Amino acid sequence: MSRIALLLAVASFCAVAAPAQDAAREAAIAEYTRHMQDANYPPLFAQAAAEFHVPPDILMGVSFAETRWTQLEWPPGETVSPENGMPHAYGIMALWDNDHFGHSLQIAAALVGESPDLLKTNAFQNMRGAAALLRQLYDQGAKPPDAPDANELESWSYAIAAYTGIPEQDLARRHAGRVFEFIQRGFHEYGIAWAGHPVDLPKVRADLAATNPPAPAARPSSAPLTAAAPAEQPTPVKPEKTSPPWALIGGILLALTVVFFMARRAVGR
């Protein structure tokens, strides 16, 4: 289906404007489309989402907005884009490991008990780590008003904004809003098959435009856990001039990680 759609799209481009389409580009897109079809990501998204009780469309929406479902992998040791110095995002869920956007890769890896290197190279493990992190941000962070139910997609808007690691809250929230636009729309092109899901967009937009919620660190439930953080846990480096939420909540998340781990091991995983 998607291949047919692609050919139609190319044909319409030709009709509009192009005297001679670039055959190499068409071949590359066809190759990409086959690759995406073979990868068949939706069942993996569903499995990772179910394990951590995240609605699958939330996981798919975040991934679509941040990577277009592309497993982003980089040469060993390369941490920023050689094109413009932009810090690299890792894997299909665009996890971070830098001082500007934070170290969600490290946190996610710890949450699922896998190595950060595995999350960089294995799309499914990357999804699992991101799902665990999203769930934790949802459980520990502020929630939109009138959104008590994690089964409702609209309840996840603040967690998604936090997930981006973008220090400027207005930008993070704009991005979260777009995630829901994509969820509402779905996508059927380039081998991506995603039905999407109806979303109450006016509510999401109102929530994201609302007054800033209390910072996650200020929530009372996290206080005792912070105190329990073991000293040997690596601490995210905080840059001098900016104060990204990641740096602030990273320590708490790491502390929570330990508890989470122990709980999981205790039930015999």
Next chain:
Amino acid sequence: MLAFCGALLFAAADAWAQPDYGPALWNPAYPGHWYTSDCCHSFCVIHDMEGYYEATISYFQAQATQASIHYCVCSGYESAQNDKGDPGGQITQMVREQYWAWHVLCWNGYMFGTEHEGFVSSPAWYTTNMYQASAALQRHLCDTYGIQKDRNHIIGHNEWQNAAWRTWMTNNWPQIDPTCNNHTDPGQYWDWTYFMSLITSGAPVITQPPTNVTVAEGGTATLNVAATGQGPLTLQWQRNGTNLPGATFPLYRILDARISDAARFSVTASNPVGVAVSSPAYVSVVGALSNAPGAAPAPPGLINWWPGDGNARDICGTNDGQLVNDVSYSPGQNGPAFQFAGQNGSINISGGTEIPPPWTAAFWVNRQDAFGASAALLGDATNALKLEQYNQGRKAGFTHFGAGDYVFNYIAPAGVWTHLVFVGTSAGVTLYANGAAQATVTPGISLPRALLGADSLGDNMAGALDEIMIYNKALTASQIGALYAAGPMRAPQFGGPFSAPTNGLALNLVGLTGKTFTLFDSTNFVNWSRLATVPNPTGTAVFTDPGVTNQATRFYRLRQP
């Protein structure tokens, strides 16, 4: 990324709050991350961000970042409802055009830079919206700074790979080393042919499509559009796809808006090179709520009521709707109705969660044959009430996705207003048509409430829906009969003109669809006798009274239940 960044520090606060390019947002890079003097503005460089839009803007705002860019362009897709939710094609300016951003090393002093959202590793970033918005931006830069619109002057960050360009540079710009960059963006998926055709052809581009408007009845609805393209550029507004005579300006106003003005609006921009059509914007008109004389109270348990009278508001509950794609309004059974053209239209219901049995859903339906094999009245991703069940010859039914398609042995007539009521209990679903029970079919399902006229799989219906009511109770047959009989607040009447065939007088009767007319006659306006009962399947009927002569005076009176 810069050879000697920081050599020129720009200390003064930026005095401008407005972007240099009208459609752009202004969100500056970290102060001083640009040169304030250099050679000239003679090239436009196309980059991709190697990041997503908001993250990249954040990155360029950071002090530690040793790079900057004039403009960033957002990816994104044709927005179904076009209410600015999806900013596909949105542009953010980060460095003044009069300065030089840090984006191409030794080429910096000559070149504008535009970053495009996405990574080189996927073609899904480069959307039509993005190409069109960026092409309009590059055309603006070329026109303003006298840059030639060709591939020697509009280049990729990877242009150093192009031997022909390197040779051309050596011959024309010997002071620039064409090999001081080694990057690969925007990569193999960038469609240069299409992009350059947009720039050089001067074909129109809608840079700011109109947005949805809701006004109170009597208020003013204002729609705006912005478009670019080579002149002469003309605009033409459409209402429900039909050109509006004289509506050829960027601003279109509806003064003293009436309920009947609610519709889907769009605008085309055209010039000798081509035509661009905007995505649709919906005008909603909200009238004062009032009960008509003689209106009866609704049965208990009413929780939602969408009258479809020029807006998609729920006048009983809080689940307002939103028109999406090819939906508009048409004359309904009572005031305007939602009109579904059948391709992709739906009404998205805000906060519409499912209702477990018992429930009742009532519709006035004017069915047309759907384009697809299945048409939903009300649906979500789990359940759907079907006006036309999948591959069942347009019989009504309901579906529990993943479990089964269930069908009633009933087809709603095409082109005729019909009152359909679905009643759900834990045992099954009962269908009533014009107040008469048709059948009960198992199993029971929960009532979906996410979409009107569609479900999450599509299943877009064609035709009109009016006065949609939802109850959290199973209404009884007599309550449903009363609902049907209550109907619209319109008395039966005689339609004109009268005609006199060879024998008798033909009377045009107009009234509630499906409700039989009773006709009385009198010679003195005092004593009335029942003349006839006239079936009324379509809302209008003709009765010919054979007893009329030229000599006698006769009076007629018309009634409906």
